[in-house]
Amino acid sequence: MTAGIAVDLRSAVPPYEQIRLQVTSLIAVGSLAAGTRLPSVRSLAADLGIAAGTVARAYKELELAGLIETRRRNGTVVVGMPDAGLPSDGAVTADLIAAVDRYIAKGRAAGLDDGALEGILRVRLGLSRLEQ
Amino acid sequence: MTAGIAVDLRSAVPPYEQIRLQVTSLIAVGSLAAGTRLPSVRSLAADLGIAAGTVARAYKELELAGLIETRRRNGTVVVGMPDAGLPSDGAVTADLIAAVDRYIAKGRAAGLDDGALEGILRVRLGLSRLEQ
DNA sequence: TTCTTTGTATCAAATACTTAGTACATTGAT
DNA sequence: ATCAATGTACTAAGTATTTGATACAAAGAA
Numbered sequence: 001m002t003a004g005i006a007v008d009l010r011s012a013v014p015p016y017e018q019i020r021l022q023v024t025s026l027i028a029v030g031s032l033a034a035g036t037r038l039p040s041v042r043s044l045a046a047d048l049g050i051a052a053g054t055v056a057r058a059y060k061e062l063e064l065a066g067l068i069e070t071r072r073r074n075g076t077v078v079v080g081m082p083d084a085g086l087p088s089d090g091a092v093t094a095d096l097i098a099a100v101d102r103y104i105a106k107g108r109a110a111g112l113d114d115g116a117l118e119g120i121l122r123v124r125l126g127l128s129r130l131e132q
Numbered sequence: 133m134t135a136g137i138a139v140d141l142r143s144a145v146p147p148y149e150q151i152r153l154q155v156t157s158l159i160a161v162g163s164l165a166a167g168t169r170l171p172s173v174r175s176l177a178a179d180l181g182i183a184a185g186t187v188a189r190a191y192k193e194l195e196l197a198g199l200i201e202t203r204r205r206n207g208t209v210v211v212g213m214p215d216a217g218l219p220s221d222g223a224v225t226a227d228l229i230a231a232v233d234r235y236i237a238k239g240r241a242a243g244l245d246d247g248a249l250e251g252i253l254r255v256r257l258g259l260s261r262l263e264q
Numbered sequence: 265t266t267c268t269t270t271g272t273a274t275c276a277a278a279t280a281c282t283t284a285g286t287a288c289a290t291t292g293a294t
Numbered sequence: 295a296t297c298a299a300t301g302t303a304c305t306a307a308g309t310a311t312t313t314g315a316t317a318c319a320a321a322g323a324a
Contacts, residue, residue: 051284073291103231114257119157183314205321
């Protein structure tokens with residue numbers, strides 16, 4: 001099975017990114033619960049008609065993001081959604097996340113894209129240089 | 133003058149995109165008011181040490197987005213933030229800045245540095261993108 | 265008109281990204 | 295100990311993106 005994952009080779013979004021996005025969505029939505037094992041890179045690649053390395057790349061980025069975890073022989077399993085990577089300060093965290101979400105919501109309502117929201121934050125932080 | 137614009141050639145973000153992002157941010161924040169004239173593609177390119185076509189590309193995309201307007205001999209001037217069918221765009225902008233400032237204030241209160249605030253925003257942007 | 269300054273168009277070259285294939289390392293099962 | 299299934303590393307090839315240079319078009323100024 002493909003675990004509900006599909007790729008469109010004609011899309012401008014590269015296959016590895018489509019996979020990463022779909023797995024992230026499925027985990028966020030709850031369709032892939034923590035502990036669920038994902039298909040192996042080879043089997044998913046075969047089902048999708050692409051190379052194993054392409055699936056491996058998606059898995060690697062997902063692991064870096066903390067969404068999944070790979071064990072050599074045991075395959076790859078879902079961990080869950082990461083908690084924004086904060087020094088876990090229960091109340092402070094919830095408050096902060098609520099604040100950033102309000103900012104995002106207002107930005108989206110104003111028609112701004114992700115890059116613009118990041119740029120505005122930088123300007124307000126007083127950073128003049130773009131990084132990353 | 134560069135109107136407060138700078139590019140980092142080592143960045144993974146291409147120069148034309150850095151320019152587009154910075155101009156968008158400066159307009160959204162109010163540092164570039166409607167009517168302000170931007171530097172010519174040649175002078176900004178010379179100041180930044182890049183080719184005129186690169187600046188031109190950024191300007192073209194900004195014009196397509198409705199943020200700026202170009203007149204042949206008169207150069208390029210700021211129009212303002214496009215209002216996405218919302219009440220007054222001035223209010224929307226002020227609202228947005230207030231929101232990002234609240235976020236920054238809460239983050240600072242929690243002892244977070246600039247990098248952490250940017251990282252949290254990125255994580256949340258990734259999440260909200262899935263919900264669309 | 266003629267000049268000068270502006271943005272635009274185009275295209276070749278450079279650069280970066282993505283993929284597929286192959287060989288390798290790891291690890292639990294037999 | 296051996297096997298088999300897993301993820302990983304590496305690399306060459308193809309593809310896409312980005313840039314820089316040049317020539318062009320528009321339009322106000324002299």
